[in-house]
Amino acid sequence: MKKLISTKMGFFSIVLVLYWLKTYLIYKVEFDLGVKGAIQEFLLFLNPLSSGLILLGITLFSKGRKVGRRLIIMQVLLGLILYANIVFYRFNSDFITLATMMQTNNFGSLGGSIISLMQWHDLLYLIDIVVLIVLYNMVKGNWSETRIKVRKPLTILAMGVLVFTINLGLAEADRPQLLERAFDRNYLVKYLGIYNFIAYDTIQSANTSTQRVLADSDDITVVENYTKTKYAEPNPAYFGVAEGKNIIKIHLESFQSFLIDFKLHGEEVTPFLNSLVHDESQNFTYFDNFFHQTEQGKTADAELIMDNSLYGLPQGSAFVMKGDNTYQSFPAIIGERQGYTSAVLHGDGKSFWNRDEIYKHFGIDEFYHEDYYDMSEDNVINYGLKDKPFFEESIKYLKEMKQPFYAHLMTLTNHHPFTINEEEATLAPAETNDKTVNNYFQTARYLDEALEQFFNDLKEAGLYDDSVIMIYGDHYGISDNHNKAMEEILGEEITPLKYSELQRVPFMIKIPGVKGQGTNHEYSGQIDVVPTMLHLLGIDAQDYILMGTDMFSEDHKDYVPFRKGNFVTKDFTYLDGVYYDNKTKEVIEEPTEEMIKQKETVLHELDLSDKVMYGDLLRFYKPNDEWKPVDVNSYSYKKE
Structure with a gap:
């Protein structure tokens, strides 16, 4: 030896x-x-x-x-x-x-x-x-x-x-x-x-x-044929009801739907959001079977999907990898069709996730980043500006925007590792052996309080009543590496099916002059937001390359694909080669032909979306005769 x-x-x-x-x-x-x-x-x-x-x-x-x-x-x-x-x-x-x-x-x-x-x-x-x-x-x-x-x-x-x-x-x-x-x-x-x-x-x-080099106009024709086949006719009761209204889109960082109505130590974790869900006057419609569909890009993927109705990339983030692509994003569409001005407000560095470049391709007029906010030590924690000062300072920018406007406000505090100052925590942490899980509920409470404050400020500024308000969660906050602690919290085993169910994130919307539906149980995902919003504004989504369908439509396609090829429907879920019955939670040993066909449809849809992204196919597509491609040179996000 x-x-x-x-x-x-x-x-x-x-x-x-x-x-x-x-x-x-x-x-x-x-x-x-x-x-x-x-x-x-x-x-x-x-x-x-x-x-x-x-x-x-x-x-x-x-x-x-x-x-x-x-x-x-x-x-x-x-x-x-x-x-x-x-x-x-x-x-x-x-x-x-x-x-x-x-x-x-x-x-x-x-x-x-x-x-x-x-x-x-x-x-x-x-x-x-x-x-x-x-x-x-x-x-x-x-x-x-x-x-x-x-x-x-x-x-x-x-x-x-x-x-x-x-x-x-x-x-x-x-x-x-x-x-x-x-x-x-x-x-x-x-x-x-x-x-x-x-x-x-x-x-x-x-x-x-x-x-991209090998792509040509024939490739986008194949995608267009698919999206037109999937298209869902708008619900006449909702088509055009929000035309001319401001749109305020609020991003709840790392917020999962299980937090709604959840109690820790006998206290509601998110009492304000709960009040919106259960408001007797039904101002909001809450989709309780709404799922995030992000992958490696996480927040950036959510932004991409919810402004473009295209899936994120299987590897990496399109914000970085495909930042120079041609996009026909929601803010560009409504800017051209109905004269909307648009802005993203985010208390972080402007170049993070390449936002200062890709937003130009999305046709976003203004980007209010860390240069516009008071980033003093007391106001910043973890990733950037705390949610309460962020919302408080953002009001002045909303009041200055030319109406009608589309404003996307992105929170930060409820982000891993879920750090919060002791004096700002109004909820005791959970009591597991996992610090990440313990802190998650404290930062979620802080976010809930910040949101309530923001709603009050909107009302005082006269922006609440005549604005569409959309609230959504971008991706999970607790990964499956924390299943053991989550089992303690939830009091049940986190099986693969249960974990997939925990990928629900909130989506709720208030439309001025329209009574909300309370809780809507339709299965939907981030991919469905753009066609839904276009129809609310009276713009036919059929003209555009969109992978989702209108959530208010009677023809809404209620299967929700995930980036890895898994998907969920009302009746069954497909995970890593296994089909599960959503009611019994049992494995379906012999899937039906319809289930197998649904899997093939999901894989085909993901593949077509990838072809659009990798081939930059939207450069070959003109939605209508009036469409003018976004001129990225006309945008600048430097603070004057």
Whole structure:
């Protein structure tokens, strides 16, 4: 054994084994990959081997003692990649892609979140590096300065390719069309491994970048035919009822619908929002089966979907990756058709998520960012301006806007890691062992109080009565990494179906002069907001490329797709290859032909949306003879 360790190939073998075991251990401890059955468990154990043989094997071409140093450096680099994914996964339940790595300008604002996601046991992930450094210094004196014969590293690389081929074959046998239908990154990591997934993602990113070059007007015709087939006729009772009214759109950061009517320590967490839902005069219509449909872009995805009725990208954020695309967004449409002015108000940096560029492509007239607000230390926490001073200061900008206007106000305080000053917390934290979950209810209460204050300010400013007020949640606040604590809070097991049900976010709307419906149980999602709003303003949504349908229409399509290919309907839910009955919560062992057809429709719809985004297909589409494309050069968001 001592003789084996003392050789270059022996040292390589030890590095490979440590890498293999470390990666597999992290798979089991840090990631919830949904491993089922012996084959998937075997593949999870096997898949680090192929990438290890190839990536570590490359270092064997080095000369002399450089082999050992470069093996250690490679081990460090692979460890850093793995650890970055651990931290990313703890919040997002997802893996880093090339697209997200290109969004590094956003990471600077994530300092508090990243630190809170680190744990003391993470230091154990450095043990292999320490062992290798000590071992290398013990044995390097026995190594010659000559290179290892070329056939040895070539054999190692060939073994890596062979192992990957076997791995892929077994994966395809267990999960057919794994690479063709790669909506779910958990599946790719489970079957192929995290480093092979990164290689796959890099290739896919290169492929998608060529789609714009190869796209032509025939491609948008296929999409147009689909959206016109899906189109839902407007409800005559609602068509045009909001024409000429101001639109105030309020973004509830990380707010999930289970908070509505939820009590903690015997207190309502969100008493003001609850009062809107249960208002006896029924000013608002509350959609209690409304779901977020975001992916890696989270808030940016929600903005994209709710202003364009197109899905976010499967990897990364369109705000960053497709910021130069041609868009035919809601604010641009109503600006051209009905003379609306538009603004986004957000107490954060203007370049975060590339907003100062993509908003120009959306045709948004004004962007009130951190330069317009008092960002003194007392007013800022975590990601930016606290919600109460944000709403208080925003009133003056709304009063200055030319009417009718479309104003999108984005809150921030209820964002991971859900930080709030003790003196501003009016609700005691939850009492689990999970700080994230405990704090979530306190920041949600703060947001609720800020919203009540804002409503009072709107009324005092004379802007409440004659404005459409739309309130929505952008994405989940509590990921499935916190299921154990959430089970304590909710008093029930968080099954995959239950977790999907928790992806409901609020959507409620007040239309001046129109009595609200109270609670509407229609199944809908963020993709449906643009066609709904267009019809309320008396603009026929059929003219535009929209993936959603009017939520007030009798013909509304009540299936809700999610970015990974899963979806929910009134009667059943499809999750990761399994169909569930929504009433009984049981697995449907033999799905009907209609269920299978619905799955194919969802996948087709997601694919068409991706073609629009990757191919920038809207540059080929003219909604009507009067349409004028947005001139991005006519917008500037610098404070005068």
